[in-house]
Amino acid sequence: MGGGPAGLIAAIALAREGVQTTLLAPKPPHTDHRTTALLGSSVDILKDLGLWALIERTAAPLRKLRLVDGTRRLIRTPEVLFEAMEIGLDAFGYNIANDALLSVLRTNLDSPRLRIVEQTAKNVSIDEDLAHVTLADGSFLGARLIVAADGRNSLCRQAAGIGTSKRPLSQHAVALNLSHSRPHNDVSTEFHTESGPFTLVPLQGMRSSLVWVCRAQDVERLRGATPDELSREIEEKSRFLLGEVRVDGPRGIFPLGVEIADRFADNRVALAGESGHVIPPIGAQGLNLGIRDAAEIARLAGEALRQGDDPGSKSVIAAYDLNRRGDIRSRAAAVELLGRSLLTEFLPVHLARSVGLEIASRVSLLRRNLMRAGVGSAANRE
Numbered sequence: 169m170g171g172g173p174a175g176l177i178a179a180i181a182l183a184r185e186g187v188q189t190t191l192l193a194p195k196p197p198h199t200d201h202r203t204t205a206l207l208g209s210s211v212d213i214l215k216d217l218g219l220w221a222l223i224e225r226t227a228a229p230l231r232k233l234r235l236v237d238g239t240r241r242l243i244r245t246p247e248v249l250f251e252a253m254e255i256g257l258d259a260f261g262y263n264i265a266n267d268a269l270l271s272v273l274r275t276n277l278d279s280p281r282l283r284i285v286e287q288t289a290k291n292v293s294i295d296e297d298l299a300h301v302t303l304a305d306g307s308f309l310g311a312r313l314i315v316a317a318d319g320r321n322s323l324c325r326q327a328a329g330i331g332t333s334k335r336p337l338s339q340h341a342v343a344l345n346l347s348h349s350r351p352h353n354d355v356s357t358e359f360h361t362e363s364g365p366f367t368l369v370p371l372q373g374m375r376s377s378l379v380w381v382c383r384a385q386d387v388e389r390l391r392g393a394t395p396d397e398l399s400r401e402i403e404e405k406s407r408f409l410l411g412e413v414r415v416d417g418p419r420g421i422f423p424l425g426v427e428i429a430d431r432f433a434d435n436r437v438a439l440a441g442e443s444g445h446v447i448p449p450i451g452a453q454g455l456n457l458g459i460r461d462a463a464e465i466a467r468l469a470g471e472a473l474r475q476g477d478d479p480g481s482k483s484v485i486a487a488y489d490l491n492r493r494g495d496i497r498s499r500a501a502a503v504e505l506l507g508r509s510l511l512t513e514f515l516p517v518h519l520a521r522s523v524g525l526e527i528a529s530r531v532s533l534l535r536r537n538l539m540r541a542g543v544g545s546a547a548n549r550e
């Protein structure tokens with residue numbers, strides 16, 4: 169359930185696995201102007217689904233990742249540059265506009281095993297053998313398994329009795345796209361500032377997307393700034409790395425927080441995407457986790473069906489929860505730790521972050537393992 173990227177990918181993957189699937193996806197109320205950096209594991213999954221060649225056409229490769237300590241603190245880390253080539257990859261990932269990604273996914277839903285219902289679920293109830301969904305028009309659907317990709321306020325998660333632990337952060341993310349006078353050379357640059365990361369991610373041509381994590385008190389100023397004022401502020405904050413910049417299109421403002429489900433499946437419901445994990449946009453992990461969720465539940469449901477079993481059985485549900493738990497929890501914890509380490513004024517934390525990065529950047533094995541962990545890639549481990 170859900171017509172966001174996690175739901176669409178789950179539906180395509182389930183149908184490919186031979187699962188008779190109904191995709192419940194109301195028309196989106198507005199365009200998603202954000203961009204997503206799809207990392208190695210997502211690229212592999214999208215390749216398996218036969219979608220990557222279509223997505224790659226409008227995506228920009230991220231061949232290098234530069235980390236710059238943009239704080240004015242006593243202890244600062246020297247600039248660090250990671251190159252995908254060092255771990256045998258052409259790129260760490262590929263950045264794509266969400267509306268372009270969604271458009272490829274929506275135009276590839278054709279399958280005899282996939283039925284699309286453009287409606288909202290109003291109620292979900294679950295009994296021993298079946299989950300029952302009441303639609304907005306009053307009609308009903310029954311399913312042995314619900315893949316709940318219905319976002320952070322998931323109705324399905326509540327119906328399955330799954331709670332969450334929620335930790336709001338004091339920061340917001342301002343997301344926008346811009347054009348610039350100097351080439352980005354396929355380098356994604358993350359400035360670590362006192363309010364959080366300020367990350368420029370290449371788009372195709374002389375364009376990039378920006379995710380600017382800022383404090384609550386700066387939100388109104390950034391929302392109200394004219395495009396010119398904002399462009400000048402970005403030039404300064406990015407130290408003119410991309411030359412003159414021009415903000416194009418709207419800016420999205422997102423309050424940040426961490427919300428992680430207590431379990432990732434229960435009662436015939438498997439959580440995929442933000443219904444199971446909301447994490448701040450640091451290190452491009454959110455949707456990449458969601459895509460791995462989608463692939464895993466499709467694999468387990470397909471396997472169960474091929475063995476003549478119930479795809480929503482207790483054993484499928486337990487296996488999904490177990491298989492996804494480590495990946496989700498460890499990445500959410502790492503992202504939260506990095507976010508908070510930038511905010512704190514506690515000197516030893518700056519020292520630990522600085523020394524940690526310095527060591528990681530110099531010790532080649534650690535450096536390569538760090539890069540591999542970041543992209544969630546299947547690249548060979550040493």
Ligand SMILES: Cc1cc2nc3c(=O)[nH]c(=O)nc-3n(C[C@H](O)[C@H](O)[C@H](O)COP(=O)(O)OP(=O)(O)OC[C@H]3O[C@@H](n4cnc5c(N)ncnc54)[C@H](O)[C@@H]3O)c2cc1C
Pocket residue numbers: 169170171172173174175192193194196202203204205206287288289290317318319320323341342343379422440441442443449452453454455456457458
């Ligand atoms: C500024 C920013 C930048 C980001 N950058 C990255 C990045 O570079 N890389 C990355 O991996 N992640 C990134 N993320 C995270 C990523 O955007 C999210 O993880 C992703 O969009 C979540 O997708 P989803 O499909 O889970 O949820 P959503 O996109 O929220 O989709 C949920 C869908 O469910 C539907 N729905 C809700 N309720 C119902 C109902 N009752 N019945 C039927 N349908 C329902 C909604 O209509 C919606 O279509 C970023 C996030 C932010 C805020």
